[in-house]
Amino acid sequence: xxxxxxxxxxxxxxxxxxxxxxxxxxxxxxxxxxxxxxxxxxxxxxxxxxxxxxxxxxxxxxxxxxxxxxxxxxxxxxxxxxxxxxxxxxxxxxxxxxxxxxxxxxxxxxxxxxxxxxxxxxxxxxxxxxxxxxxxxxxxxxxxxxxxxxxxxxxxxxxxxxxxxxxxxxxxxxxxxxxxxxxxxxxxxxxxxxxxxxxxxxxxxxxxxxxxxxxxxxxxxxxxxxxxxxxxxxxxxxxxxxxxxxxxxxxxxxxxxxxxxxxxxxxxxxxxxxxxxxxxxxxxxxxxxxxxxxxxxxxxxxxxxxxxxxxxxxxxxxxxxxxxxxxxxxxxxxxxxxxxxxxxxxxxxxxxxxxxxxxxxxxxxxxxxxxxxxxxxxxxxxxxxxxxxxxxxxxxxxxxxx
Numbered sequence: 001x002x003x004x005x006x007x008x009x010x011x012x013x014x015x016x017x018x019x020x021x022x023x024x025x026x027x028x029x030x031x032x033x034x035x036x037x038x039x040x041x042x043x044x045x046x047x048x049x050x051x052x053x054x055x056x057x058x059x060x061x062x063x064x065x066x067x068x069x070x071x072x073x074x075x076x077x078x079x080x081x082x083x084x085x086x087x088x089x090x091x092x093x094x095x096x097x098x099x100x101x102x103x104x105x106x107x108x109x110x111x112x113x114x115x116x117x118x119x120x121x122x123x124x125x126x127x128x129x130x131x132x133x134x135x136x137x138x139x140x141x142x143x144x145x146x147x148x149x150x151x152x153x154x155x156x157x158x159x160x161x162x163x164x165x166x167x168x169x170x171x172x173x174x175x176x177x178x179x180x181x182x183x184x185x186x187x188x189x190x191x192x193x194x195x196x197x198x199x200x201x202x203x204x205x206x207x208x209x210x211x212x213x214x215x216x217x218x219x220x221x222x223x224x225x226x227x228x229x230x231x232x233x234x235x236x237x238x239x240x241x242x243x244x245x246x247x248x249x250x251x252x253x254x255x256x257x258x259x260x261x262x263x264x265x266x267x268x269x270x271x272x273x274x275x276x277x278x279x280x281x282x283x284x285x286x287x288x289x290x291x292x293x294x295x296x297x298x299x300x301x302x303x304x305x306x307x308x309x310x311x312x313x314x315x316x317x318x319x320x321x322x323x324x325x326x327x328x329x330x331x332x333x334x335x336x337x338x339x340x341x342x343x344x345x346x347x348x349x350x351x352x353x354x355x356x357x358x359x360x361x362x363x364x365x366x367x368x369x370x371x372x373x374x375x376x377x378x379x380x381x382x383x384x385x386x387x388x389x390x391x392x393x394x395x396x397x398x399x400x401x402x
Contacts, residue, residue: 002106002332003133004028004098007366009087010052010384011131013094014392017054018084020399023127024098031135032080035164039192041077043184044271045215047082048231049381051090063089074215077271080187106130106363107334114362131361136368138331139323140164145181145291149298158299160291160317163189172316173197178300180288181320182206183266188319191275192281201281203302203312208284209276210267222326231382237263241375245386246354248375253345256372260303264371265377291317325349326371339362344372355394356387364391386387 001012016143026319027033029313042049050059060078060329062070063086072078091098104117114128140162142154150158150250163185169192177188182204193200219229230242241248241263264332268276283302290301295310300312326348327333327341342351342359348374350358350365356374357364366387369376378387396399 001131001133002026002103003135003137003367004091005031005133005135005367006087006381006384007135007387008131008133009091009095009098010388011133011366011391013058013090014052014388015395016095018392018396018399020392022394023125024095025101025103026098026134027100028091028098029084031137031164032084032087035136036080037166037169037189037192039195040080040188041269041271042080042083043212044078044231044380044382045074046072046076046078047074049078051087051146052385052386053090053094058090058094058231060086073217073366074303075217075274077269083181103332105334106332106337108336108360111390112394127362129364129398131356131364131366131395132330132369133366134330136164139325139368140330141321141324143180143288143317143321145288146317146321149291149293149317154319159293160319163318163320166318169193169198170196172200175312175315176297177201177316177318178203178298178312178314179318179320181266181321181322182209182284184268184272184322185321185322186266187268187276188272189318190280191272193262193318194280195275199285201250201274203286203288204284205287206266206284209282210265211273212267212270214270232264232377232380242377242382245374245377247382249352249354249373255343256375257346260372260376323368325372327369330369347372349373353394354390356391357394364394366391 001008001022001024004024012022012024046060049328101119101121103390106122107116109116115130118124118175147162149160153161172193175198177193177198179186179200179202186202190200190202227273228239230312232238232241285304287303288300289303292299297315298317302312303309337360340360344351349369351371352358352370356366356370368379377383
Protein backbone atom coordinates (compact mmCIF):
# COMPACT_ATOMS: atom_id res chain seq x y z
CA UNK A 1 0.00 0.00 0.00
CA UNK A 2 1.61 3.26 -1.15
CA UNK A 3 -0.01 6.12 0.73
CA UNK A 4 -1.52 6.53 4.21
CA UNK A 5 -4.25 9.06 3.65
CA UNK A 6 -8.00 8.33 3.70
CA UNK A 7 -7.90 5.91 0.76
CA UNK A 8 -4.73 4.09 1.80
CA UNK A 9 -5.87 3.69 5.41
CA UNK A 10 -9.35 2.51 4.39
CA UNK A 11 -8.10 -0.07 1.89
CA UNK A 12 -5.50 -1.32 4.38
CA UNK A 13 -8.13 -1.66 7.13
CA UNK A 14 -10.31 -3.84 4.91
CA UNK A 15 -7.36 -5.93 3.70
CA UNK A 16 -6.27 -6.67 7.25
CA UNK A 17 -9.84 -7.59 8.18
CA UNK A 18 -9.75 -10.10 5.29
CA UNK A 19 -6.49 -11.50 6.63
CA UNK A 20 -4.48 -10.30 3.62
CA UNK A 21 -0.88 -9.44 4.60
CA UNK A 22 -0.21 -5.79 3.78
CA UNK A 23 2.59 -3.31 4.38
CA UNK A 24 1.61 0.34 4.33
CA UNK A 25 4.14 3.02 3.37
CA UNK A 26 3.76 6.74 3.86
CA UNK A 27 3.09 9.38 6.47
CA UNK A 28 -0.30 9.03 8.13
CA UNK A 29 -2.52 11.82 6.72
CA UNK A 30 0.64 13.38 5.32
CA UNK A 31 -0.97 15.48 2.58
CA UNK A 32 -3.58 16.79 4.97
CA UNK A 33 -0.82 17.82 7.37
CA UNK A 34 1.61 19.37 4.90
CA UNK A 35 -0.46 20.54 1.91
CA UNK A 36 -3.16 22.44 3.79
CA UNK A 37 -2.53 25.84 5.35
CA UNK A 38 -3.06 26.25 9.08
CA UNK A 39 -6.59 27.42 9.78
CA UNK A 40 -8.22 25.71 6.80
CA UNK A 41 -11.49 23.80 7.00
CA UNK A 42 -12.86 20.94 4.95
CA UNK A 43 -15.40 21.96 2.34
CA UNK A 44 -17.18 18.60 2.71
CA UNK A 45 -19.87 18.05 5.31
CA UNK A 46 -19.45 15.60 8.23
CA UNK A 47 -21.48 12.86 6.52
CA UNK A 48 -19.07 12.91 3.54
CA UNK A 49 -15.71 12.47 5.29
CA UNK A 50 -15.97 9.11 7.06
CA UNK A 51 -13.15 6.69 6.42
CA UNK A 52 -14.20 3.13 5.64
CA UNK A 53 -13.81 0.66 8.50
CA UNK A 54 -14.54 -3.08 8.19
CA UNK A 55 -16.79 -2.91 11.25
CA UNK A 56 -18.99 -0.29 12.93
CA UNK A 57 -17.37 2.38 15.08
CA UNK A 58 -14.93 4.04 12.70
CA UNK A 59 -16.84 7.12 11.61
CA UNK A 60 -15.84 10.70 12.35
CA UNK A 61 -18.81 10.91 14.73
CA UNK A 62 -17.45 7.88 16.63
CA UNK A 63 -14.03 9.52 16.97
CA UNK A 64 -15.58 12.71 18.33
CA UNK A 65 -17.76 10.78 20.77
CA UNK A 66 -14.82 8.69 22.04
CA UNK A 67 -12.83 11.84 22.71
CA UNK A 68 -15.70 13.79 24.22
CA UNK A 69 -15.69 16.40 21.46
CA UNK A 70 -18.82 18.21 20.20
CA UNK A 71 -20.89 16.63 17.44
CA UNK A 72 -20.47 18.20 14.01
CA UNK A 73 -23.40 18.94 11.70
CA UNK A 74 -23.75 20.35 8.19
CA UNK A 75 -23.71 23.76 9.85
CA UNK A 76 -20.30 23.08 11.43
CA UNK A 77 -17.28 23.36 9.09
CA UNK A 78 -14.71 20.69 9.94
CA UNK A 79 -11.23 22.02 10.88
CA UNK A 80 -8.49 20.19 8.97
CA UNK A 81 -6.62 19.44 12.20
CA UNK A 82 -9.69 17.59 13.54
CA UNK A 83 -9.79 15.47 10.38
CA UNK A 84 -6.07 14.73 10.68
CA UNK A 85 -6.51 13.55 14.27
CA UNK A 86 -9.43 11.41 13.17
CA UNK A 87 -7.26 9.74 10.51
CA UNK A 88 -4.49 9.06 13.04
CA UNK A 89 -7.01 7.53 15.44
CA UNK A 90 -8.46 5.39 12.63
CA UNK A 91 -4.98 4.14 11.73
CA UNK A 92 -4.20 3.03 15.27
CA UNK A 93 -7.57 1.33 15.66
CA UNK A 94 -7.99 -0.43 12.31
CA UNK A 95 -4.70 -0.46 10.43
CA UNK A 96 -1.78 -0.84 12.81
CA UNK A 97 1.77 -0.19 11.69
CA UNK A 98 2.40 2.33 8.93
CA UNK A 99 6.00 2.55 7.76
CA UNK A 100 7.42 6.02 7.17
CA UNK A 101 9.81 4.80 4.46
CA UNK A 102 9.14 6.27 1.03
CA UNK A 103 8.64 4.04 -2.00
CA UNK A 104 11.04 5.17 -4.73
CA UNK A 105 10.59 2.44 -7.35
CA UNK A 106 7.95 -0.07 -8.42
CA UNK A 107 8.93 -2.44 -11.21
CA UNK A 108 7.75 -5.79 -12.45
CA UNK A 109 9.41 -8.74 -10.75
CA UNK A 110 11.98 -10.53 -12.88
CA UNK A 111 10.08 -13.84 -12.59
CA UNK A 112 6.76 -12.22 -13.53
CA UNK A 113 5.17 -13.10 -10.19
CA UNK A 114 4.38 -9.56 -9.10
CA UNK A 115 6.44 -6.49 -8.32
CA UNK A 116 9.86 -5.49 -7.07
CA UNK A 117 9.52 -2.51 -4.72
CA UNK A 118 12.44 -0.38 -3.53
CA UNK A 119 12.33 1.98 -0.54
CA UNK A 120 14.33 5.13 0.09
CA UNK A 121 16.29 3.37 2.83
CA UNK A 122 17.56 0.84 0.29
CA UNK A 123 15.30 -2.05 1.28
CA UNK A 124 13.94 -4.10 -1.59
CA UNK A 125 10.86 -6.27 -1.25
CA UNK A 126 8.59 -8.42 -3.37
CA UNK A 127 4.86 -7.82 -3.58
CA UNK A 128 2.12 -9.77 -5.33
CA UNK A 129 0.05 -6.60 -5.63
CA UNK A 130 0.56 -2.86 -5.23
CA UNK A 131 -2.14 -0.32 -4.43
CA UNK A 132 -1.36 3.31 -5.27
CA UNK A 133 -3.20 5.61 -2.86
CA UNK A 134 -0.98 8.69 -3.02
CA UNK A 135 -3.80 11.18 -3.50
CA UNK A 136 -2.78 14.35 -5.29
CA UNK A 137 0.90 14.19 -4.34
CA UNK A 138 3.02 15.39 -7.25
CA UNK A 139 -0.01 16.31 -9.38
CA UNK A 140 -0.20 20.05 -8.58
CA UNK A 141 -0.69 22.09 -11.74
CA UNK A 142 0.82 25.53 -12.32
CA UNK A 143 0.21 27.08 -15.77
CA UNK A 144 3.27 27.42 -17.96
CA UNK A 145 3.19 31.23 -18.03
CA UNK A 146 3.46 31.26 -14.22
CA UNK A 147 5.94 28.40 -13.91
CA UNK A 148 8.47 30.50 -15.85
CA UNK A 149 8.70 32.75 -12.78
CA UNK A 150 10.48 29.96 -10.88
CA UNK A 151 13.18 28.38 -13.07
CA UNK A 152 14.47 26.42 -10.08
CA UNK A 153 11.01 25.26 -9.14
CA UNK A 154 7.94 26.84 -7.53
CA UNK A 155 7.64 27.09 -3.77
CA UNK A 156 7.07 29.43 -0.83
CA UNK A 157 10.44 31.16 -1.30
CA UNK A 158 10.06 31.53 -5.07
CA UNK A 159 8.00 34.15 -6.89
CA UNK A 160 5.25 31.60 -7.52
CA UNK A 161 3.91 28.71 -5.48
CA UNK A 162 0.96 26.34 -5.47
CA UNK A 163 -1.53 26.23 -2.61
CA UNK A 164 -0.38 22.68 -1.84
CA UNK A 165 3.09 24.01 -0.97
CA UNK A 166 1.89 25.81 2.15
CA UNK A 167 1.12 25.12 5.77
CA UNK A 168 1.60 28.72 6.97
CA UNK A 169 0.52 31.70 4.87
CA UNK A 170 1.50 34.24 7.53
CA UNK A 171 4.94 34.45 5.89
CA UNK A 172 3.36 36.87 3.40
CA UNK A 173 2.19 39.42 5.98
CA UNK A 174 2.58 42.92 4.54
CA UNK A 175 3.24 41.62 1.02
CA UNK A 176 1.15 41.85 -2.14
CA UNK A 177 -0.12 38.43 -3.23
CA UNK A 178 -2.14 37.56 -6.33
CA UNK A 179 -4.21 34.40 -5.86
CA UNK A 180 -5.05 32.75 -9.18
CA UNK A 181 -8.25 30.70 -9.20
CA UNK A 182 -11.89 30.76 -8.17
CA UNK A 183 -12.38 27.56 -6.19
CA UNK A 184 -12.33 26.73 -2.50
CA UNK A 185 -8.55 26.58 -2.28
CA UNK A 186 -8.15 30.02 -3.86
CA UNK A 187 -10.85 31.71 -1.82
CA UNK A 188 -9.88 30.22 1.53
CA UNK A 189 -6.20 30.97 0.91
CA UNK A 190 -7.11 34.57 0.07
CA UNK A 191 -9.10 34.86 3.31
CA UNK A 192 -6.22 33.45 5.35
CA UNK A 193 -3.72 35.74 3.63
CA UNK A 194 -5.89 38.76 4.38
CA UNK A 195 -6.34 37.73 8.00
CA UNK A 196 -2.57 37.28 8.33
CA UNK A 197 -1.92 40.84 7.17
CA UNK A 198 -1.09 40.23 3.51
CA UNK A 199 -2.51 42.40 0.73
CA UNK A 200 -4.20 39.67 -1.27
CA UNK A 201 -6.41 39.85 -4.30
CA UNK A 202 -8.06 37.07 -6.31
CA UNK A 203 -7.94 36.77 -10.09
CA UNK A 204 -10.75 34.61 -11.49
CA UNK A 205 -11.40 33.60 -15.09
CA UNK A 206 -15.14 33.10 -14.55
CA UNK A 207 -17.52 36.03 -14.75
CA UNK A 208 -18.67 35.51 -11.17
CA UNK A 209 -17.82 33.52 -8.07
CA UNK A 210 -19.91 30.50 -7.18
CA UNK A 211 -20.76 29.92 -3.52
CA UNK A 212 -22.34 26.98 -1.79
CA UNK A 213 -25.76 27.53 -0.23
CA UNK A 214 -26.22 27.50 3.51
CA UNK A 215 -27.48 23.99 4.35
CA UNK A 216 -30.59 23.22 6.32
CA UNK A 217 -30.81 20.27 8.68
CA UNK A 218 -34.30 19.41 7.42
CA UNK A 219 -35.25 19.79 3.73
CA UNK A 220 -38.88 19.90 2.52
CA UNK A 221 -39.91 16.74 0.68
CA UNK A 222 -40.51 18.49 -2.68
CA UNK A 223 -36.91 19.71 -2.60
CA UNK A 224 -35.67 16.26 -1.61
CA UNK A 225 -37.34 14.89 -4.74
CA UNK A 226 -36.39 17.61 -7.23
CA UNK A 227 -32.85 18.08 -5.90
CA UNK A 228 -31.83 14.97 -3.97
CA UNK A 229 -28.86 15.27 -1.64
CA UNK A 230 -25.51 13.53 -2.15
CA UNK A 231 -22.04 13.76 -0.58
CA UNK A 232 -21.04 16.15 -3.38
CA UNK A 233 -24.08 18.42 -3.27
CA UNK A 234 -27.68 18.43 -4.44
CA UNK A 235 -29.13 17.44 -7.82
CA UNK A 236 -29.93 14.30 -9.75
CA UNK A 237 -26.62 14.09 -11.62
CA UNK A 238 -24.51 14.28 -8.46
CA UNK A 239 -26.83 11.88 -6.66
CA UNK A 240 -26.57 9.38 -9.51
CA UNK A 241 -22.78 9.42 -9.78
CA UNK A 242 -22.42 9.06 -6.01
CA UNK A 243 -24.86 6.17 -5.73
CA UNK A 244 -23.49 4.22 -8.69
CA UNK A 245 -19.76 4.74 -9.35
CA UNK A 246 -19.75 1.32 -10.99
CA UNK A 247 -22.35 2.54 -13.44
CA UNK A 248 -20.22 5.56 -14.30
CA UNK A 249 -17.45 3.16 -15.28
CA UNK A 250 -19.65 1.70 -18.05
CA UNK A 251 -20.28 5.07 -19.70
CA UNK A 252 -18.33 5.94 -22.87
CA UNK A 253 -14.93 7.44 -22.05
CA UNK A 254 -15.87 10.82 -23.50
CA UNK A 255 -18.97 10.99 -21.30
CA UNK A 256 -16.97 10.03 -18.21
CA UNK A 257 -14.37 12.71 -18.85
CA UNK A 258 -17.07 15.31 -19.42
CA UNK A 259 -18.68 14.28 -16.15
CA UNK A 260 -15.32 14.42 -14.38
CA UNK A 261 -14.57 17.91 -15.68
CA UNK A 262 -18.02 19.51 -15.57
CA UNK A 263 -20.07 17.88 -12.80
CA UNK A 264 -18.57 20.16 -10.17
CA UNK A 265 -17.76 23.78 -10.92
CA UNK A 266 -15.16 25.59 -8.78
CA UNK A 267 -16.92 27.16 -5.81
CA UNK A 268 -16.42 28.37 -2.27
CA UNK A 269 -17.99 26.98 0.87
CA UNK A 270 -21.01 28.87 2.17
CA UNK A 271 -19.28 29.52 5.50
CA UNK A 272 -16.36 31.25 3.76
CA UNK A 273 -18.35 33.87 1.89
CA UNK A 274 -18.37 36.59 4.56
CA UNK A 275 -14.58 36.32 4.88
CA UNK A 276 -14.08 37.13 1.17
CA UNK A 277 -16.95 39.18 -0.28
CA UNK A 278 -16.36 42.85 0.38
CA UNK A 279 -13.19 41.98 2.28
CA UNK A 280 -10.70 40.68 -0.30
CA UNK A 281 -10.52 42.34 -3.74
CA UNK A 282 -11.70 39.92 -6.45
CA UNK A 283 -11.30 40.49 -10.19
CA UNK A 284 -13.64 38.31 -12.23
CA UNK A 285 -13.49 37.63 -15.98
CA UNK A 286 -9.77 38.16 -15.61
CA UNK A 287 -7.12 36.09 -17.37
CA UNK A 288 -3.34 36.15 -16.84
CA UNK A 289 -1.76 36.44 -20.27
CA UNK A 290 1.84 36.92 -19.16
CA UNK A 291 4.07 37.00 -16.11
CA UNK A 292 7.52 38.45 -15.67
CA UNK A 293 9.91 38.88 -12.75
CA UNK A 294 10.41 42.59 -12.13
CA UNK A 295 12.16 44.46 -9.31
CA UNK A 296 12.14 41.56 -6.88
CA UNK A 297 8.45 40.90 -7.54
CA UNK A 298 6.16 39.95 -10.39
CA UNK A 299 4.44 41.89 -13.13
CA UNK A 300 1.28 40.17 -14.37
CA UNK A 301 -0.35 41.01 -17.69
CA UNK A 302 -4.13 40.77 -17.39
CA UNK A 303 -6.87 40.66 -19.99
CA UNK A 304 -10.57 39.99 -20.08
CA UNK A 305 -13.69 40.54 -22.17
CA UNK A 306 -14.79 44.15 -22.25
CA UNK A 307 -11.72 45.49 -20.47
CA UNK A 308 -8.47 47.04 -21.58
CA UNK A 309 -5.27 45.11 -21.06
CA UNK A 310 -3.54 46.05 -17.81
CA UNK A 311 -0.65 45.08 -15.60
CA UNK A 312 -0.57 44.19 -11.94
CA UNK A 313 2.51 44.35 -9.72
CA UNK A 314 2.71 41.89 -6.79
CA UNK A 315 5.35 40.36 -4.58
CA UNK A 316 4.18 36.75 -4.95
CA UNK A 317 1.77 34.69 -7.04
CA UNK A 318 -0.17 31.90 -5.34
CA UNK A 319 -1.54 29.44 -7.88
CA UNK A 320 -4.78 27.78 -6.78
CA UNK A 321 -4.95 26.20 -10.20
CA UNK A 322 -5.82 22.66 -9.27
CA UNK A 323 -4.25 19.35 -10.23
CA UNK A 324 -3.58 17.37 -13.40
CA UNK A 325 -4.17 13.62 -13.34
CA UNK A 326 -1.07 12.37 -15.10
CA UNK A 327 0.55 8.97 -14.63
CA UNK A 328 3.83 10.45 -15.85
CA UNK A 329 3.88 12.50 -12.62
CA UNK A 330 3.81 9.36 -10.42
CA UNK A 331 7.58 9.22 -9.84
CA UNK A 332 8.04 5.71 -8.45
CA UNK A 333 6.56 3.79 -11.39
CA UNK A 334 9.32 2.35 -13.56
CA UNK A 335 9.34 3.20 -17.28
CA UNK A 336 8.38 -0.41 -18.04
CA UNK A 337 5.36 -0.30 -15.73
CA UNK A 338 4.32 3.16 -16.87
CA UNK A 339 4.64 2.12 -20.52
CA UNK A 340 2.39 -0.91 -19.96
CA UNK A 341 -0.42 1.11 -18.41
CA UNK A 342 -3.43 1.73 -20.64
CA UNK A 343 -5.02 5.17 -20.30
CA UNK A 344 -8.59 6.34 -20.30
CA UNK A 345 -8.96 7.71 -23.85
CA UNK A 346 -8.43 11.46 -23.87
CA UNK A 347 -6.56 11.50 -20.55
CA UNK A 348 -3.42 10.33 -18.78
CA UNK A 349 -5.35 8.50 -16.07
CA UNK A 350 -5.24 4.69 -15.85
CA UNK A 351 -7.95 2.46 -17.28
CA UNK A 352 -9.29 0.40 -14.37
CA UNK A 353 -11.35 -2.73 -13.79
CA UNK A 354 -14.31 -2.98 -11.42
CA UNK A 355 -11.77 -3.83 -8.70
CA UNK A 356 -9.65 -0.72 -9.48
CA UNK A 357 -6.99 -2.88 -11.15
CA UNK A 358 -5.03 -1.35 -14.02
CA UNK A 359 -3.94 -3.03 -17.24
CA UNK A 360 -0.81 -4.14 -15.35
CA UNK A 361 -2.08 -7.16 -13.37
CA UNK A 362 -1.86 -6.59 -9.60
CA UNK A 363 -1.42 -2.82 -9.83
CA UNK A 364 -4.40 -0.89 -8.43
CA UNK A 365 -5.11 2.85 -8.27
CA UNK A 366 -7.53 4.60 -5.91
CA UNK A 367 -8.58 8.17 -5.17
CA UNK A 368 -8.29 10.98 -7.70
CA UNK A 369 -6.47 8.87 -10.30
CA UNK A 370 -9.57 6.66 -10.40
CA UNK A 371 -12.00 9.56 -10.90
CA UNK A 372 -11.97 9.52 -14.74
CA UNK A 373 -13.22 5.91 -14.50
CA UNK A 374 -15.56 5.89 -11.49
CA UNK A 375 -16.66 9.50 -11.42
CA UNK A 376 -16.01 12.69 -9.42
CA UNK A 377 -16.77 11.13 -6.03
CA UNK A 378 -13.30 9.54 -6.15
CA UNK A 379 -11.80 13.04 -5.89
CA UNK A 380 -13.16 13.26 -2.35
CA UNK A 381 -13.11 11.29 0.90
CA UNK A 382 -16.70 10.30 0.15
CA UNK A 383 -15.39 7.72 -2.32
CA UNK A 384 -13.35 5.67 0.16
CA UNK A 385 -16.15 3.25 1.09
CA UNK A 386 -16.76 2.21 -2.49
CA UNK A 387 -13.07 1.99 -3.40
CA UNK A 388 -11.87 0.24 -0.23
CA UNK A 389 -14.46 -2.52 -0.32
CA UNK A 390 -13.92 -3.27 -4.03
CA UNK A 391 -10.12 -3.25 -3.88
CA UNK A 392 -10.07 -5.41 -0.73
CA UNK A 393 -12.56 -7.85 -2.22
CA UNK A 394 -10.49 -8.22 -5.39
CA UNK A 395 -7.21 -8.75 -3.53
CA UNK A 396 -8.72 -11.07 -0.94
CA UNK A 397 -10.21 -13.19 -3.72
CA UNK A 398 -6.83 -13.37 -5.46
CA UNK A 399 -5.11 -14.37 -2.20
CA UNK A 400 -7.68 -17.12 -1.57
CA UNK A 401 -7.20 -18.48 -5.09
CA UNK A 402 -3.45 -18.97 -4.65
